[in-house]
Amino acid sequence: MSSLNEIRQMFFVECEEQLEQLTDGLDTLQDAVSDGTQDGETVNTIFRAVHSIKGGAASFSLDAITRFAHIFETILDEVRGQQQELTPDLLQEFYGASDYLAGLVAQSAEGDEPEDAALEERIAAIAALSTAEDDGEVDFSQSFVPVSLDFGFVSAGDEADDQSAGFSIRFAPTAALYANGHEPLHLFRELETLGRLTVEVVPDDALTDETDPEVPHLAWSLSLTTDSDESAIREIFEFAEPHADLTIVPLDPPAPAFDLSAFEAPAEDGEGFAPPAGPENAAESADSSSSTSAEPEPQLAEAEPTVPEPAREEKKSTAKAGPKATVRVDLDVVDDLINTVGELVITQSVVTQSIKEAGLQPGTRLAVSLEEFQNLTRHIQESVMAIRAQSVKPLFQRMGRIVRETAQIAGKEVRFVTEGDDTEVDRTVIERLVDPLTHILRNAIDHGLETAETRAAAGKDTQGTVTLSAAHRSGRVVIEVADNGGGINREKVLASAVSKGLVAENATLSPSEIDRLLFTPGFSTASAVTNLSGRGVGMDVVNSEIKKLGGRVSILSTPGEGSTISISLPLTLAVLDGMIVDVAGETLVVPISAITETIRPRSSQIRRIDRGTQTIYLRNTTVPIIDLGQVFGYADAPALDREGVLLLVEDDQGAQRALAVDRIYEQRQVVIKSLESNYGHVPWIAAATILGDGRIALIVDIDEITNTGTPALQPGTPATKEVPA
Amino acid sequence: MTAEVPAPAHRMGEFLTFYVGEQEFCMDIMLVREIRSWTSVTTLPHAPADVLGVMNLRGAIVPIVDLSARLGLGPCERRDRNVIIIAMISEQAVGFLVTAVVDIVEVAPEDIQPMPTISCAEACDFIGGIISSNDHTLRVLCTDALAATMTAVSTVA
Numbered sequence: 061m062s063s064l065n066e067i068r069q070m071f072f073v074e075c076e077e078q079l080e081q082l083t084d085g086l087d088t089l090q091d092a093v094s095d096g097t098q099d100g101e102t103v104n105t106i107f108r109a110v111h112s113i114k115g116g117a118a119s120f121s122l123d124a125i126t127r128f129a130h131i132f133e134t135i136l137d138e139v140r141g142q143q144q145e146l147t148p149d150l151l152q153e154f155y156g157a158s159d160y161l162a163g164l165v166a167q168s169a170e171g172d173e174p175e176d177a178a179l180e181e182r183i184a185a186i187a188a189l190s191t192a193e194d195d196g197e198v199d200f201s202q203s204f205v206p207v208s209l210d211f212g213f214v215s216a217g218d219e220a221d222d223q224s225a226g227f228s229i230r231f232a233p234t235a236a237l238y239a240n241g242h243e244p245l246h247l248f249r250e251l252e253t254l255g256r257l258t259v260e261v262v263p264d265d266a267l268t269d270e271t272d273p274e275v276p277h278l279a280w281s282l283s284l285t286t287d288s289d290e291s292a293i294r295e296i297f298e299f300a301e302p303h304a305d306l307t308i309v310p311l312d313p314p315a316p317a318f319d320l321s322a323f324e325a326p327a328e329d330g331e332g333f334a335p336p337a338g339p340e341n342a343a344e345s346a347d348s349s350s351s352t353s354a355e356p357e358p359q360l361a362e363a364e365p366t367v368p369e370p371a372r373e374e375k376k377s378t379a380k381a382g383p384k385a386t387v388r389v390d391l392d393v394v395d396d397l398i399n400t401v402g403e404l405v406i407t408q409s410v411v412t413q414s415i416k417e418a419g420l421q422p423g424t425r426l427a428v429s430l431e432e433f434q435n436l437t438r439h440i441q442e443s444v445m446a447i448r449a450q451s452v453k454p455l456f457q458r459m460g461r462i463v464r465e466t467a468q469i470a471g472k473e474v475r476f477v478t479e480g481d482d483t484e485v486d487r488t489v490i491e492r493l494v495d496p497l498t499h500i501l502r503n504a505i506d507h508g509l510e511t512a513e514t515r516a517a518a519g520k521d522t523q524g525t526v527t528l529s530a531a532h533r534s535g536r537v538v539i540e541v542a543d544n545g546g547g548i549n550r551e552k553v554l555a556s557a558v559s560k561g562l563v564a565e566n567a568t569l570s571p572s573e574i575d576r577l578l579f580t581p582g583f584s585t586a587s588a589v590t591n592l593s594g595r596g597v598g599m600d601v602v603n604s605e606i607k608k609l610g611g612r613v614s615i616l617s618t619p620g621e622g623s624t625i626s627i628s629l630p631l632t633l634a635v636l637d638g639m640i641v642d643v644a645g646e647t648l649v650v651p652i653s654a655i656t657e658t659i660r661p662r663s664s665q666i667r668r669i670d671r672g673t674q675t676i677y678l679r680n681t682t683v684p685i686i687d688l689g690q691v692f693g694y695a696d697a698p699a700l701d702r703e704g705v706l707l708l709v710e711d712d713q714g715a716q717r718a719l720a721v722d723r724i725y726e727q728r729q730v731v732i733k734s735l736e737s738n739y740g741h742v743p744w745i746a747a748a749t750i751l752g753d754g755r756i757a758l759i760v761d762i763d764e765i766t767n768t769g770t771p772a773l774q775p776g777t778p779a780t781k782e783v784p785a
Numbered sequence: 786m787t788a789e790v791p792a793p794a795h796r797m798g799e800f801l802t803f804y805v806g807e808q809e810f811c812m813d814i815m816l817v818r819e820i821r822s823w824t825s826v827t828t829l830p831h832a833p834a835d836v837l838g839v840m841n842l843r844g845a846i847v848p849i850v851d852l853s854a855r856l857g858l859g860p861c862e863r864r865d866r867n868v869i870i871i872a873m874i875s876e877q878a879v880g881f882l883v884t885a886v887v888d889i890v891e892v893a894p895e896d897i898q899p900m901p902t903i904s905c906a907e908a909c910d911f912i913g914g915i916i917s918s919n920d921h922t923l924r925v926l927c928t929d930a931l932a933a934t935m936t937a938v939s940t941v942a
Contacts, residue, residue: 403844646828692830738877739839739848742829748839748846756827756841 232279237303255286449484479529644695
């Protein structure tokens with residue numbers, strides 16, 4: 061059971077990959093449609109992706125996916141066979157269908173059954189796109205509907221065979237077919253959906269006592285009456301073909317002569333008539349099936365010299381378009397490796413430090429090797445971190461679905477553009493970006509973009525554009541959501557904030573301060589709560605989620621031209637840029653991302669408000685001081701009495717706080733270690749790390765300390781400032 | 786992590802015996818991962834008095850508990866023979882500072898008697914049973930109960 065579950069898991073992982081290819085293909089098609097350069101191979105790729113999902117889903121009896129993929133595939137096949145022209149409208153339908161298919165896959169992965177009514181509706185909607193009304197409608201529904209009920213044998217109906225052609229198929233599996241878990245019965249059932257099928261077993265004559273039970277001795281001779289062409293049959297055998305001897309011969313004369321076609325259409329799969337592939341030259345993957353069919357059977361060997369040229373070309377182009385070779389590894393294994401490498405780095409620095417203390421002469425062999433050792437360790441660490449990194453592409457594609465869905469509900473025309481899809485980020489970061497990005501994108505479409513009429517009146521393209529981009533910038537990842545809408549309506553924002561009591565009525569705020577009000581808890585400008593956004597929980601949740609990831613959100617808006625929200629994130633959650641500080645004899649780490657500035661204050665700047673609270677008067681603002689030594693109970697007297705240093709940080713509302721520490725040692729990257737796994741949460745501490753000498757240092761949780769450590773100030777009043785990256 | 790469940794020790798045969806102060810205790814050897822000599826720890830702010838801090842155990846952050854203080858016997862007196870017993874309790878690694886490790890004994894499950902209910906000192910909450918022989922008495926530590934109280938304290942704090 062567990063192994064079946066594993067295979068099921070693998071199916072869903074593969075589904076993700078297929079869906080990625082599907083969306084990729086659609087994007088390529090979209091460009092192609094607007095340029096007027098259509099490319100048959102892209103449609104093929106899309107078709108194959110849907111087909112693979114269908115095939116996999118059928119083996120796990122995921123009826124909803126199978127049925128939907130089947131109908132989707134039928135329309136794609138029409139486009140592929142050029143029975144239908146690919147119009148921009150049709151492409152939009154394809155996007156819708158691929159989103160719905162992705163939804164079905166996600167639902168099934170969770171173990172949920174999709175709603176029947178909705179499914180029927182979607183299936184009917186897609187089926188309505190079919191142009192094969194003239195002769196196809198009856199056949200189509202008849203050959204399709206039975207599949208939906210069960211996968212038993214159902215005849216395709218009598219009308220079908222009047223005008224249809226047929227094929228004679230000989231199928232002789234090898235042992236490998238069974239070893240790979242294929243079952244001829246399933247294939248025949250699938251064949252049966254194409255038309256009327258008769259199956260005859262051809263036993264091996266040579267059954268003796270010495271017969272090897274591991275070697276298959278049965279072959280089948282099938283005759284199929286169908287409207288479908290040979291490619292449809294080949295597709296059913298797509299995965300079985302490499303492990304079997306498959307011969308497909310048309311029963312009717314209309315197909316061109318057998319050998320001729322081999323030369324005329326050497327590299328075309330799925331169109332017309334391709335020669336059968338012998339098992340010896342069949343390639344393993346579906347991707348290379350095009351080149352497979354190009355290679356003639358042994359009896360056509362004399363023709364071979366003419367074939368390789370186009371075949372190789374074809375292969376090259378598919379290889380270029382195909383996915384990168386990857387290895388699937390359990391995440392735990394990777395994490396374990398990362399931990400071990402983290403240990404290696406620490407041990408390395410302990411060794412280096414000890415040897416230096418023992419009096420190492422520079423330039424000796426030991427010193428040189430030690431340096432080499434250091435470089436190698438760093439290299440290993442970087443490579444291991446790269447394993448965890450993942451491109452943001454699947455995330456962006458998922459966001460594409462959200463954009464289309466939102467645009468539909470909001471009734472706006474939106475062009476969604478992505479840039480820097482291949483930017484790599486730690487996979488945990490990616491997972492945790494889903495919710496914040498969803499919020500931001502919904503906001504951009506719902507609030508950011510104007511309606512088509514308003515846009516037209518302003519002389520803009522009626523179709524709004526939302527751009528999602530990712531880029532590496534000085535050791536961090538910057539993800540931006542930009543819209544070309546109307547920009548932030550600052551008057552409305554300020555009025556709303558005042559009416560909600562978030563800002564004092566007489567306060568004067570700079571434009572950027574007003575923009576930042578969007579991130580204030582409880583703020584929402586929408587006069588009516590819409591389905592999409594406007595519950596007033598969106599943007600402040602975004603802000604706090606991103607902060608938890610060690611990132612920062614900033615907003616840039618130009619009235620009439622649009623807004624850009626930028627998220628700057630660390631490359632990984634496993635490593636943090638920290639400032640190592642001394643607090644009353646204890647070593648602590650403060651995340652650099654939180655620190656805006658460090659100050660050695662003059663005593664004249666320090667003011668004591670009441671018994672305990674100190675403040676610093678800085679650029680016309682009074683900033684409360686949080687003494688870390690006192691917060692953590694390490695010291696009774698404030699650090700400033702011992703000539704301490706202040707670290708300026710911002711809380712999640714942009715208000716400034718100053719953290720008092722005794723001394724700053726250095727800035728360095730630290731490996732984050734959880735305290736929770738063996739102990740529990742420690743107040744005001746986010747995690748721990750191991751320093752070069754093997755000792756543990758605690759990492760300060762800035763958010764917690766700024767929110768609970770001091771009396772709350774009126775939000776928005778202190779000056780906001782961007783952190784230098 | 787429920788305290789009322791008796792320690793799995795009752796079904797096992799081997800116990801690690803050690804001194805906490807002047808008293809002898811033991812725990813199921815299957816829970817013990819390793820025994821380490823005392824190294825300095827990093828103190829945790831606002832931790833209960835018996836949580837000495839955390840130490841680096843090959844990259845994992847392991848909390849160290851003063852078993853003597855936890856059992857209500859007062860803070861452990863520092864001596865050279867002090868050791869830390871690293872135990873794995875409900876998937877969490879915990880280090881117990883004890884005065885000294887004594888021996889490993891084999892005990893048949895039927896020789897473990899339930900704790901008499903008359904006494905109600907703080908330590909009794911953590912005793913899963915008693916092993917009596919001719920010359921002395923061994924108390925079997927119920928590590929689950931120990932860990933349960935530690936987690937509770939740390940989350941409340």
